[in-house]
Amino acid sequence: xxxxxxxxxxxxxxxxxxxxxxxxxxxxxxxxxxxxxxxxxxxxxxxxxxxxxxxxxxxxxxxxxxxxxxxxxxxxxxxxxxxxxxxxxxxxxxxxxxxxxxxxxxxxxxxxxxxxxxxxxxxxxxxxxxxxxxxxxxxxxxxxxxxxxxxxxxxxxxxxxxxxxxxxxxxxxxxxxxxxxxxxxxxxxxxxxxxxxxxxxxxxxxxxxxxxxxxxxxxxxxxxxxxxxxxxxxxxxxxxxxxxxxxxxxxxxxxxxxxxxxxxxxxxxxxxxxxxxxxxxxxxxxxxxxxxxxxxxxxxxxxxxxxxxxxxxxxxxxxxxxxxxxxxxxxxxxxxxxxxxxxxxxxxxxxxxxxxxxxxxxxxxxxxxxxxxxxxxxxxxxxxxxxxxxxxxxxxxxxxxxxxxxxxxxxxxxxxxxxxxxxxxxxxxxxxxxxxxxxxxxxxxxxxxxxxxxxxxxxxxxxxxxxxxxxxxxxxxxxxxxxxxxxxxxxxxxxxxxxxxxxxxxxxxxxxxxxxxxxxxxxxxxxxxxx
Numbered sequence: 276x277x278x279x280x281x282x283x284x285x286x287x288x289x290x291x292x293x294x295x296x297x298x299x300x301x302x303x304x305x306x307x308x309x310x311x312x313x314x315x316x317x318x319x320x321x322x323x324x325x326x327x328x329x330x331x332x333x334x335x336x337x338x339x340x341x342x343x344x345x346x347x348x349x350x351x352x353x354x355x356x357x358x359x360x361x362x363x364x365x366x367x368x369x370x371x372x373x374x375x376x377x378x379x380x381x382x383x384x385x386x387x388x389x390x391x392x393x394x395x396x397x398x399x400x401x402x403x404x405x406x407x408x409x410x411x412x413x414x415x416x417x418x419x420x421x422x423x424x425x426x427x428x429x430x431x432x433x434x435x436x437x438x439x440x441x442x443x444x445x446x447x448x449x450x451x452x453x454x455x456x457x458x459x460x461x462x463x464x465x466x467x468x469x470x471x472x473x474x475x476x477x478x479x480x481x482x483x484x485x486x487x488x489x490x491x492x493x494x495x496x497x498x499x500x501x502x503x504x505x506x507x508x509x510x511x512x513x514x515x516x517x518x519x520x521x522x523x524x525x526x527x528x529x530x531x532x533x534x535x536x537x538x539x540x541x542x543x544x545x546x547x548x549x550x551x552x553x554x555x556x557x558x559x560x561x562x563x564x565x566x567x568x569x570x571x572x573x574x575x576x577x578x579x580x581x582x583x584x585x586x587x588x589x590x591x592x593x594x595x596x597x598x599x600x601x602x603x604x605x606x607x608x609x610x611x612x613x614x615x616x617x618x619x620x621x622x623x624x625x626x627x628x629x630x631x632x633x634x635x636x637x638x639x640x641x642x643x644x645x646x647x648x649x650x651x652x653x654x655x656x657x658x659x660x661x662x663x664x665x666x667x668x669x670x671x672x673x674x675x676x677x678x679x680x681x682x683x684x685x686x687x688x689x690x691x692x693x694x695x696x697x698x699x700x701x702x703x704x705x706x707x708x709x710x711x712x713x714x715x716x717x718x719x720x721x722x723x724x725x726x727x728x729x730x731x732x733x734x735x736x737x738x739x740x741x742x743x744x745x746x747x748x749x750x751x752x753x754x755x756x757x758x759x760x761x762x763x764x765x766x767x768x769x770x771x772x773x774x775x776x777x778x779x780x781x782x783x784x785x786x787x788x789x790x791x792x793x794x795x796x797x798x799x800x801x802x803x804x805x806x
Contacts, residue, residue: 280660281667282308282646283353288344292681293356297381298348299734300759301612302355302531305671308664310533311350312646313619317449319348321456325412329461330404331368331397352686353671359679368397369405381467381755405464412461413600416607419458423451427525427614431539431621438629442651444622449647452615459608463757466601470757473598476591480582482575483793485705488756488765490579490595491602492572498610499740500766502526504561506741509545510552516542525617530736533620534643540624548741554726561744561767568768571705606762609736626650636661644668678753678776695781695799700750702795703761704771708748709800712786714779729788733779735760743767748790750778750797764792772797 283305287293301318302311319339323346327337343349349356362381363374373391430448434441474487502523508514524539538545576595583591627642635655636642642650644664649655676684713728724730730739730746734753743749743763747770751760754773764771770792778797782788785803 280656280663282312282664283350283668283671285343285349285351287349287351287356287683288342289682291344291361292359292679293349293351293684294359294679295354295356295676296678296753297755297758298355298357299753300531300736302350303529303734303736304532305353305668306350306355306532307534307643307668308646309623309643309650310531311355312648313445313449313533314452314531314616315348315350315355317453318456319346321453322347322460324453325408325457325460326365328404328412328457329408329464330400330402331365333400351684352674352676353668354676363391364394367391368394369401370398409461409465409601412458413465413604416455416458416462416604416611419455419611420607423455423611423614426451427618428521430618431524434618434621434625438625441622441625441629444618445626445647446651448615448619448622452612452619455608455611455615459605462601462604462608466598466604467757469594469598470602473594474756476594477579480579482579483705484702484795485765485792486575486579488703488761489568489572489705490575491598492568492765493599493603497603497606497763497766499606499763500561500565503741503744503767506545506548507552507560507744510549516545519545525614526741527613527617527620530613530616533616533623534640536624537617537620539617551724551726551745564744564768565766568766571768602757603762605757606759609759623650630655695777697799698750698772698775698778698781698797700772700775700778700795700797701756702792703751703754703756703758703773704749704764704769704792706748706768706770706792707789708770708792709787709789710747711803712750712782712784712788713746714782714784729790731778731782731788732760734758735763739763743769748772748792750775750782750788750790752776752779 316339323339324337326332327334339346345361347358347361349358359378363377366372366374366377373393375391430444434444470487470491473490477486477490505514505519505522509516509519520539520542525537527535527537528544529535580588580591623642627636627639630636630642631639637658641661644661645655673689674686675689676686708729710727710729712731713724714731724742724745726745727747729748729750730742731750732739732752734751735749736759740763744767749760749764749769749771751758751771751773752775754760758773761771761773770790772790772792772795775797782799783803786799787801789798789800
């Protein structure tokens with residue numbers, strides 16, 4: 276057995292600073308070895324190419340570094356990480372930006388080091404390349420939507436009929452995922468910068484903290500809102516289950532995990548959701564919610580423009596249009612990520628069944644404890660490696676690493692902090708709501724979410740989107756103003772408080788809570804009785 280059998284614990288160096296913020300949306304919990312080795316390197320390669328295309332780094336750095344400490348994305352003790360030092364270095368290479376600004380904006384950090392070191396020799400390259408790169412990336416990302424959807428549908432059907440195509444599809448899906456990550460990296464830069472400018476404008480106009488988020492909502496529905504609308508139609512008989520799955524079957528209870536069957540394989544979560552929607556007692560369908568949200572957005576825009584000097588109003592209108600053009604692209608990219616995941620899921624499932632039939636693995640599920648390289652080119656490891664990887668992943672699942680750390684992290688058992696009746700975070704989506712809390716440990720849990728409950732989670736990803744219609748509010752421990760929870764909550768018109776850090780440990784299911792999405796405050800009004 277080789278010494279590097281544990282692919283969920285990479286040598287991340289002794290001096291690099293890492294964070295789990297944001298990346299937890301893509302990799303919830305502890306991924307299986309196949310999931311990580313399929314998506315982790317592809318993510319890093321795509322992000323690296325994106326920054327090179329924008330002129331931030333020279334072309335000689337187009338390929339990910341062999342040194343894990345120099346990569347953007349890595350994993351330690353089963354937890355996906357972003358290289359904070361590397362990301363700070365991006366800000367130091369962009370005119371008008373800095374490492375401190377990147378850390379504050381993207382990670383809402385209260386530990387900003389204040390040691391930004393401008394790399395001015397990159398300024399001319401960035402000034403020339405970045406504007407062109409982000410416009411091209413937006414165009415490519417939007418143009419790829421129908422192509423990726425068609426490829427998904429055809430690929431999952433093909434691999435079911437032809438096992439010989441499974442390995443090529445595993446490779447192709449990772450490459451598509453990497454290309455999409457490249458486009459997302461570029462458009463996120465534009466979206467973040469534009470959103471920050473809008474937020475600053477709103478602060479000067481004394482608008483509420485969540486106003487910028489409301490103003491960033493679009494007139495076009497996001498992919499996730501379209502899923503919610505189709506679920507509503509399914510619930511009330513306007514759409515068949517077959518038609519729904521043909522459109523949205525790539526979703527899964529845990530979107531970022533290949534080992535979890537998607538809706539097209541196991542539609543029971545869809546049927547459960549439809550039943551919940553039928554019990555929904557607000558009297559409004561998703562389209563009505565969207566109309567009300569757009570009215571609020573337009574009201575805020577009028578207020579902002581009325582308080583703006585006449586000569587500056589065209590610039591403000593242009594900023595609003597640009598924000599709405601770029602901020603929603605995060606969800607457009609995520610949609611296609613999920614389709615790539617589902618093609619890889621279908622390919623891996625076929626390989627697992629075939630390998631088990633051949634006697635190469637004990638059970639089909641063993642395939643998810645192999646690496647992509649082992650499946651595609653290197654050959655299968657001894658059966659003992661699969662067993663050790665299962666045991667190690669189970670160990671990681673009941674432990675955690677800090678949200679931010681430098682060097683090798685301390686692996687510690689997951690224990691709740693002291694209970695608190697008040698939590699402060701960031702105002703992610705406006706409004707105030709009260710309801711009983713539903714605390715979820717992972718994306719597979721919200722199937723039990725009841726109408727009007729407050730969803731409380733460490734982070735969210737597209738797995739949760741369908742529950743935002745029945746939730747009265749959302750509370751998330753890790754995330755920023757452009758995180759998944761904040762964007763979708765704004766689109767669905769429900770309050771959201773993000774970056775509370777300890778809500779999932781201090782609030783219990785059944786507690787009566789008040790979520791103030793205007794001020795970024797969560798209060799426990801009544802504790803549920805001990806079980």
